Amino acid sequence: MLKIGVLVSGRGSNLQAIIDSIESGKLKASLEVVISDNPKAYALERCKKHKIDYQIIEMKNSPFRRDFEEKIAEVLKSKNVELVVLAGFMRILSGHFLRYFPYRVINIHPSLIPAFQGLHAQRQALDFGAKFTGCTVHIVDESVDGGPVIIQAVVPVLPEDTEDKLAQRILKWEHKILPQAIQWFAEERVMIEGRKVFIKDARYGELPVNPALEIF
Structure with a gap:
């Protein structure tokens, strides 16, 4: 089963659509982790409700953009994520990050x-x-x-x-x-x-x- 990680920043309605599709059996994937750069994102409440693992990684806690992206990549790799899904993630990812998941970030x-x-x-x-x-x-x-x-x-x-x-x-x-x-x-x-x-x-x-x- 495809292992996915979802990156969010806000309310997470597209995250909810993914969760609903998995729970209904329409989507044959495993949601391994949700990562938010915003600790107040409502998407995190959705994770709590559905008992989905989530982590908060804030840009302000990283001295450079590359460090921020490295932290995200480390979490995704630790979960053996095969496809990274941006669902209302309000950060632009650099080529450095994308090289970890070539053609596997949507x-x-x-x-x-x-x-x-x-x-x-x-x-x-x-x-x-x-x-x-x-x-x-x-x-x-x-x-x-x-x-x-x-x-x-x-x-x-x-x-x-x-x-x-x-x-x-x-x-x-x-x-x-x-x-x-x-x-x-x-x-x-x-x-x-x-x-x-x-x-x-x-x-x-x-x-x-x-x-x-x-x-x-």
């Missing part, structure tokens, strides 16, 4: 990257006047929200949308495509060729999600 971002990278992606979409946005699970590289795309879900932007309304509609799809991407890793179906990611035997070409969901 992130969920609330836009159809390469559009609207970085913070406040939903606000960016509204300000730009986009008619569609969505969410993306991608391989993490040294860019900001610019790594190879695994799966995307399309969400229409409505005239009456506020940033919060749009974010909530996108979030519903985040909670599906992130566990799905993890499941593909668990099944060893993720094929990476340069910037392109292919899922072996997946169904392509349908909307709103491409490749198509399988466990939902």
Whole structure:
């Protein structure tokens, strides 16, 4: 069974989606540890409720970014983590960290990257006047929200949308495509060729999600 570690900074709704998918049997993975850089993150309450091992590693306790990343990597390696999942983790990881887990760090971002990278992606979409946005699970590289795309879900932007309304509609799809991407890793179906990611035997070409969901 695939051993995963999840990095969080906030409320942890995507963490909850992973937990729910594992507990329901849809996701065949073992959540070995959750690491937060924020001791007040609500995600930690979710860990307590579900009896999941968690650790708090704060940036302020490390003199340099590299030391901070080393501490995180040490915990993940001690748990034999095979896939690192960023679920609302508000730190940019360096190439130094990524070399510990080559092509095995994934992130969920609330836009159809390469559009609207970085913070406040939903606000960016509204300000730009986009008619569609969505969410993306991608391989993490040294860019900001610019790594190879695994799966995307399309969400229409409505005239009456506020940033919060749009974010909530996108979030519903985040909670599906992130566990799905993890499941593909668990099944060893993720094929990476340069910037392109292919899922072996997946169904392509349908909307709103491409490749198509399988466990939902």
